[in-house]
Structures are given as C-alpha cells and as structure tokens.
Amino acid sequence: MWLELASDEHHLAFAEWAQHNRLEEQTCRPIANGKRIPPSHEVITLVFLVAGIDEPVGRFRYFDINPRNRSAEFGYTINPQFRHQGMGTRMLNLAVTHVFSNTNLNKLYCQTAAFNTPSIKLLEKLSFHRDGVLREHHELDGKLWDDCIYSILRREWKITDR
Numbered sequence: 001m002w003l004e005l006a007s008d009e010h011h012l013a014f015a016e017w018a019q020h021n022r023l024e025e026q027t028c029r030p031i032a033n034g035k036r037i038p039p040s041h042e043v044i045t046l047v048f049l050v051a052g053i054d055e056p057v058g059r060f061r062y063f064d065i066n067p068r069n070r071s072a073e074f075g076y077t078i079n080p081q082f083r084h085q086g087m088g089t090r091m092l093n094l095a096v097t098h099v100f101s102n103t104n105l106n107k108l109y110c111q112t113a114a115f116n117t118p119s120i121k122l123l124e125k126l127s128f129h130r131d132g133v134l135r136e137h138h139e140l141d142g143k144l145w146d147d148c149i150y151s152i153l154r155r156e157w158k159i160t161d162r
C-alpha cells in the first residue's frame with residue numbers, strides 16, 4: 001500500500017467513479033445541472049438601533065446561504081460600549097425573528113469559540129442547540145481551543161412568544 005500525488009489520468013478515473021453515485025448524496029451543498037454551485041459570497045448585514053442611542057448598538061450578519069437545505073451561518077457583535085446590558089439578547093431575538101419572517105430559511109447556525117463565555121451564554125439562553133464541537137479548532141495566542149457550533153431551526157423558534 002502507498003499514497004502518491006494523483007495524476008491527470010487518476011483524476012479522469014475519479015470522475016468516472018462519480019457517475020456511480022448521486023452528487024446529492026455526497027454533499028449538502030447546492031447543486032445545479034449535476035454540478036456543485038460554488039458558495040455565495042453574499043453577506044446580509046443588519047444594524048441594531050435603539051431609540052435614544054445615537055450610534056449603532058449592534059451588527060448581525062448572515063452569509064453562506066445554502067438554498068438547498070435552506071440554512072445560513074450568522075455572526076454578531078455588540079458595540080463595546082453597550083455590552084453586558086442585555087443588548088446582545090435583544091438583538092439576536094429580533095434578528096432571528098427577522099430572518100425567519102422574511103426568508104424561507106429553515107436553519108441558522110453559528111460557530112463560536114469555547115472561551116467566548118458571553119456568546120455561549122447568549123446562544124444557550126435563547127435555546128440554540130449545540131450541534132457539535134470542533135475540537136482544538138481555534139488558535140488563540142498559541143493555544144488551541146474548541147469551537148462550538150450552535151443552531152436554531154425554524155420550528156424551534158416560536159415567533160409569537162417574543
């Protein structure tokens with residue numbers, strides 16, 4: 001047994017193997033005309049504004065929109081001046097409701113470092129599900145930390161309760 005770099009001829013053989021399985025079974029990514037559609041670079045950015053505060057309080061972005069499984073990844077930041085005052089909770093509440101009300105997405109997910117206590121507390125407080133842990137995935141100052149993936153499904157988000 002051995003491994004070597006694949007040649008062009010090997011790649012032709014690999015392409016023939018692909019005929020024996022449906023591409024849909026091999027990837028969750030979008031497919032059109034039998035080919036994977038490259039990831040979209042579209043980023044949708046929402047600003048969180050609060051009456052009586054003159055500057056933006058937060059930013060929520062969603063991206064890597066996958067129209068096949070109707071999912072998107074998201075990220076969020078609160079203006080450092082307004083952290084630890086419940087603003088993150090309010091913004092994420094509004095943002096998830098906004099996305100589920102204005103798109104056909106079924107799932108929103110995010111990746112956050114295990115050391116990011118405010119972020120993890122926020123996600124768990126809003127009943128996000130911890131889908132998995134990417135072990136030793138996040139390098140910080142020479143140390144490798146876990147990253148956690150959290151998600152929420154449309155049916156889990158009770159819009160009327162909020």
Ligand SMILES: CC(C)(COP(=O)(O)OP(=O)(O)OC[C@H]1O[C@@H](n2cnc3c(N)ncnc32)[C@H](O)[C@@H]1OP(=O)(O)O)[C@@H](O)C(=O)NCCC(=O)NCCS
Nearest residue numbers: 076077078083084085086087088089111112118119121122
């Ligand atoms: C993560 C972030 C958005 C949280 O926003 P926030 O406005 O501070 O959040 P909230 O005030 O709503 O607090 C959410 C929870 O985190 C806790 N928390 C907030 N700041 C904390 C801190 N510095 N230490 C410990 N817990 C903290 C709150 O107590 C609350 O939990 P609780 O209700 O159980 O008490 C904010 O810290 C931030 O912008 N961080 C930098 C960007 C970032 O890390 N984004 C996430 C990457 S995926």
